[in-house]
Amino acid sequence: MSDKRKRARVQGGWAPPSNVRSDRNKAKPANVPNWVGKNIDQVNLPSTSNEKKFVYEQSSEELRQKPADKVISKAGVYDISTEPSGISRLRFFPAFIDPKDADQMYEELYHGLPWRQRSDVKNGEKYLQPRLTAWYGDHPYRYSGVTHDACKEWHPTLQRIKHLLEESTGLEFNSMLANLYRDGHDSLAWHADDEKSLGPDPTIASISLGDSRTFQMRKNPPPIEKGDYTYMQHIDVPLTHGxxxxxxxxxxxxxxxxxxxxxxxxxxxxxxTFRVIFPEI
Ligand SMILES: O=C(O)CCC(=O)C(=O)O
Known part of the structure; x- marks a missing residue:
């Protein structure tokens, strides 16, 4: 048997020839500790001059918290914000009109109002509104490039509803914008009813008939946010029949x-939506 094969038999594997120094006998660099059977993290490695310690530091940027969103579904008066401009207040009456009366009113208005699909104008382009509208009032109403002409002949059902509203709230209105959402695909985009013709701090009373839809609100961001609503509060109000x-x-x-x-x-x-319109100057 050759020398090489003999060595392999005795040692159970390849062993370097005796004239080659094994790694085990190699001198270790001075800064590497001997393995002493501890977990690796128990071995104290010598520190080097550019060693970094990981210390948790609070970011100097403030953590942004969005105020909790709300759902308003119970009758009540809700002050939803107080700003230098004043208090924003909602009054909600989920069962203002008896459901049977509301059914009848819905049918009469669905068949009796002069519904039309109008166009909004945005950035100079015309878009068909995804809903139908009708307007009643002593004065015309203009918004987003739409003009509703004055219409003083109130439909009898509207007269009834207006009377009920004014008697119950003590408020008075001279105009009403009606929206017909034909199905779930019809909608109304984000806006505020802040046309000059509504005067400052307008009171708007909104009566709903038919299927329930979510009325969503979002708080306006301060000027520093440049129109970004990401951190602004949202409120949902399910507007139910009546x-x-x-x-x-x-x-x-x-x-x-x-x-x-x-x-x-x-x-x-x-x-x-019942409103007071002031004649435009
Ligand atoms: O349909 C609604 O409940 C909202 C109507 C509305 O916001 C509007 O007519 O300005």
């Missing part, structure tokens, strides 16, 4: 609202 929602105070200055498109089936909904 409900009344009143917005007052600074609500139109400090908040926007919308009716988002739904991804579930919805049947028709009529919304009546």
């Amino acid at each position: 409900s009344l929602l009143i917005m007052e105070g600074s609500t139109q200055d400090d908040w926007q609202h919308r009716i988002p498109r739904e991804y579930h089936d919805r049947s028709g909904r009529i919304n009546l």
